[in-house]
């Protein structure tokens with residue numbers, strides 16, 4: 001949202017504990033598929049996910065943890081998996097993403113990045129899989145959202161994508177999606193912020209807030225203190241640390257996902273979602289990026305080779321010519337990203353009550369690229385107008401019920417004061 005605020009003439013400073021765009025937004029799939037976004041807790045998926053407890057080779061893996069926050073998260077996740085809750089959440093996500101593709105085109109016109117327009121293909125080993133998936137899209141008409149898609153049989157799918165093997169028996173071809181290089185999008189957003197007078201401070205971790213009543217007046221990093229009229233917390237899987245400093249508990253877990261590149265010949269020409277294998281492949285630079293898995297194992301970036309092996313085992317039967325031999329020789333650019341996951345499967349994009357001038361945007365799970373620009377634009381409108389856009393109502397803090405609650409904000413103010421004293425020559429910016 002920082003670039004929308006900067007475009008609107010606001011004076012914006014972005015603080016990032018690392019280089020900008022190196023969090024979960026770096027090596028993800030870059031699929032912009034707003035018409036097929038949905039909350040993870042769906043009927044059928046919740047049971048499947050809970051059964052994966054303690055099975056590291058499962059595409060969705062919950063590592064057993066004694067942390068009460070994790071147990072509470074599981075409880076919330078289980079409760080969110082009912083049909084009507086799922087459908088309401090899915091409709092809200094798809095409506096939020098209604099302008100996503102157009103917003104990416106607009107950004108690209110102002111600040112070019114790597115983008116491919118066109119189609120995505122969802123493939124199934126079952127001959128009826130694609131028709132069933134198409135039926136599930138009938139809700140779009142009720143929302144007055146046009147979707148352009150075709151159901152293909154296996155031969156038609158292979159003719160569209162010669163990389164596909166005989167295992168593919170049907171496919172759903174969606175038109176009007178996008179594929180971007182997510183890092184190049186982050187770079188474009190950075191250029192846009194700078195070009196509109198904003199400032200980016202990299203390697204500055206926000207560690208404390210100065211609070212005056214129900215307003216935050218400054219943000220402290222290890223290096224400096226920044227005075228602020230408004231503060232937006234959009235720190236991905238780390239956001240809950242920052243909201244907790246202000247006394248607001250967010251039930252956030254990190255959903256670790258993996259990506260790597262592999263030299264496939266022929267290469268895919270578009271996004272291919274291998275639904276049954278819970279992995280996906282897409283062209284990336286001069287290679288193929290494979291993405292997948294969801295692992296709830298705490299906030300860590302450890303790479304577990306068993307999970308990469310499981311992705312290869314799951315995806316390789318669906319393509320021809322997967323390179324034989326050792327993993328180490330056939331794949332490169334192994335990467336993990338931590339998806340910010342709330343138990344509802346929906347993001348929170350809201351004012352951080354009770355603070356009148358603090359906002360939060362996190363929990364975008366598997367759709368932070370698809371919905372990133374739309375979320376940012378709507379939140380920028382909220383911040384500058386003071387009135388909550390209707391599109392953001394389903395993503396309010398209240399949707400999390402009692403699991404997101406405010407209590408006394410600990411030592412925030414005095415911590416900030418101590419920090420300021422310890423900053424040699426720090427200027428209040």
Ligand SMILES: Cc1cc2nc3c(=O)[nH]c(=O)nc-3n(C[C@H](O)[C@H](O)[C@H](O)COP(=O)(O)OP(=O)(O)OC[C@H]3O[C@@H](n4cnc5c(N)ncnc54)[C@H](O)[C@@H]3O)c2cc1C
Pocket residue numbers: 015016017018019020021022023024025026027028029030031032204205206207234235236237238239242255256257258259291292336337338339340361362363364365366367368369370371
């Ligand atoms: C394998 C994989 C594939 C995916 N594929 C897709 C896809 O195809 N399409 C899609 O829409 N989504 C996809 N996603 C999801 C998407 O990547 C995430 O939803 C999105 O990147 C989340 O963005 P974010 O800005 O909330 O978090 P991040 O990108 O993680 O950014 C958070 C930032 O906050 C900074 N930060 C944290 N704490 C502090 C602090 N205290 N002070 C200052 N800075 C701080 C971090 O350094 C980081 O830069 C995928 C995810 C994975 C893992």
